[in-house]
Amino acid sequence: MNIIEINDLKKSYKEIEVVNVPELNISKGESFGLVGNNGAGKTTLFRMILDLIRPNNGMVKSNDVVVSENEEWKKYTGSYLDEGFLIDFLTPDEYFNFIANIHGLSKGDVESFLNSFEEVFNGEIRGVKKYIRDLSKGNQKKVGIAAALMIDPEIIVLDEPFANLDPTTQIRLKKRLLELKHEKQVTMLISSHDLNHVTEVCERIVVLEKGNIIHDIKTSENTLKELEEYFTV
C-alpha cells in the first residue's frame, strides 16, 4: 500500500524547473532516501510533500488524501527540515511541551519518549535554562528531530538529519531510525549528502538531479559503490 503518492508534480521558479516528478510512490513502512547535489530540488520536494509550497502542477497524496486539501496528514507526520521549524525563544522543554500539547500527547508519553532520547541529547537539552536560539547548531538540530519523532508519527520527513551532528550522535540517531523502521514500520523520507548513512538507513535510494529522478534503486551491497560512481564526475 502506498502511503505517499506523487503525481505529475512540478515546481518552477521564473521558468527554471526545480522539481519535475511524474510519478513517485512510497509504500508504508518504506525507508526512502533522497540524494542529490545542492540545488537538485530535494528540499523543495520535501516542502511540497509537507504542503509548505504550492506546486505549479500535480499533487501529493498522503494516505490517499491530497495534502493541500485536507490537514489530516499533520496528525501522523513528523518533520524537521530546517531552523524554520524551531520556535527559538522557547527553551527546549517548553518547545517539546508545546508540540506535545498541539498533538494531544500525555505528559507521561512525552516524558518517556524524551528519556529514551537522552543518549542523543547527551545532557545538553533537557532542563537547560536556555532559549533554543542560544543553543549550538547541533543541539538545535537535536531538538528539531526529537520534536518530529516525539509525536509517534507514521511518516517522518527529515532534511539532512546527520549534518551538523557529532559522530557519536550521528551513530545513535541512525540506530534510533533503524529501530523505528523495524519495530514500528514507520515510513521515512530522509535526504542526505552522506551516502554512507543514507544507504545504511534506507532501503530505497532516489537520486535527484535538476529536479528529475535519474536513479531509483533498491539498496544492496553495491548501492554505495554505484552512488559513489555516479557522484564522481
Next chain:
Amino acid sequence: MIKWLIDHQWKETFRATRFNSSTGVNIVLGIFIFIMMAYLLLLGFFIDEILKNVFPDQDPFTVFNSFLFYYLGMDILMRFFLQDVPVLSITPYLHLPIKKGKMIHFMLSKSLVSFFNYLPLLIFIPFAIKVAPGTVGSNGALYWFLGVCGMILFSNFLAIHIKRQLAGNAKVVLIFALLLLSLAAADYFQLLNISQFASATFSAIAGNPLLLLVILGMIGLAYYINYNFLKRNAYLEEIQIGRKKNEYKELNTSFLDRYGKIGHFIALEMKLILRNKRPKSIFYLSVAFLLYGLIFYTNDIYLEGFGFLIFVGIFITGIFLSNYGQLLLSWHSSFFDKILSSNISARDYLESKMWLFVASSAIAFVLSIPYIYFGWKVVIINLACCLFNIGVNSFTILYFGLKNPKKVDLSKGAAFNYEGISATQFILVLPFLLGPILLAVPFMLFDIPWVGVGLLATMGIVGFILKDYWLQLLEKRYNNRKYIIASGFRQV
C-alpha cells in the same frame, strides 16, 4: 584596509532589509523626517523671539545657554533609547591579519555618522548666526558654536559607552532620568544653580577659545575609555556584540491549559511578547499609553464633547491590538513552516490570534476603569470602544494582517524599526482610528451622541456574535495565501 571596512559597512547598510521595504513607506518616512527637520530649523531661527517672550528682561543668549546642560542630559537620555551602539560585526574579521585597534577606531568613528549628531545643528547653527554675535561678537559666536559641537560629540561617545556597558538596562535609564528631574527641581527651588553654571560656562567659552581645549580633552577621554574597553574585550565570547544571550525567565501559563490548543497558542504568544525585544517594547508602549487619557480627561473642553473621548477610548483599548496585530503573522515568520506542518488547523490558529486581541482589549478596558474619577461618561465610552475593538477592529486587523506580511527580526528594538511594515499598515491605522469617530459624528451633529456610542457598542457585540462567520472567511483567505506568505518568510 579601512577602504574595505567602509565598503563592507556601506553594503551592510544598503543591503539591510529596511532599505528594501516598499517605496510607499520610504516616502512617508521621508516626509516625516523632512517635516521634523523643518520644525527644528524654524525653531533655531525664532528661538530668540520665544525666549524674549518668556523671559522678557533677560538676554536670550544667556537664557539659551542656561538650558544647555539639561539639553546635554536629555541628549544622552535620548541617545540611550534611540541611538544604536555602533557595531562592526567584528567576528568575521578577527581571524584576519588586521590590527584590532584599527577596527575599533573604525567602529567608533562610525558612530559619528549617527543623525543624532547632526539634528541639533539645525537649531544651533541658526542660533550661532542670528543671536550669538549680538552678545559675544562673531568670533565669540564661532567659539561658542565649536563648544556646543564639542558637547554633542562628548555626549555621543559617553552615551554609546554607557549603553554598551549597561546593554540597554532600562532601570539605569530610569534612575538617570529621575536624577535629571531632581536636579531640575533643585534648580527650580534654587537649591542648586545648574542653569547659571551652564550659562556661565558657555559664556566663558565664547570669551576664551582656550577653554575649547578642555572640551577637546573631555571628548578625547570619552573616546579613549570607549577604545580601551573595546580593545580589552575584543574576544568572541566577551564582546557579544549584536546578539546577547538573555537569561531564561520562567513564565507560568498553566492557567491557559484548560483552553486546549488555542490556550497553548496564546501562551506561546505571551512568551513571544515577553522574551523578544521588539514585541516587548510594543507591549510596554501599550501599557504606557493607558495614561494617554490623562491628557484629554483633565481638560473640560474634551470632556464635554464626544469625538475626542471616542478617539481616546479606541486608542487606549486598542493600541496593543493595532500595534501588535498589524504584524500578525510576521511575528511567527521565523517558525512559520512549523506552524504550517504542525497539527493545528488554520481555524484554531486564527482563533487564538483573535482571542489574544479580545483579551488585550478587555484587559486594557479593565485597567482603564479608574478613569471613573473623571466621571461615568468616560468609562461608558471606553466600554463601547472596547466592544468595538473586540467585535470589529480585531477582525479588520486579522483580515489585513493576512495581506502581505513580511519577515521581521524579533530581536531588534521597536524604535524607528520599520521592518515588516508596508503601506498596508499605514493605511490600516486610518479606518482603525477614524472609523469609529466617523460612525459617531452624524449622531453628534444631531445632538444625540449617546446613540452613536450605543451604535459602536452594538456593532461590536454583533460583530463578536458573528465571529464564526468572520473566522470562516479569514480561514479561506489564510488557506489561499499561506504558500505566498511562507515563501516570503523563507527569504532571508
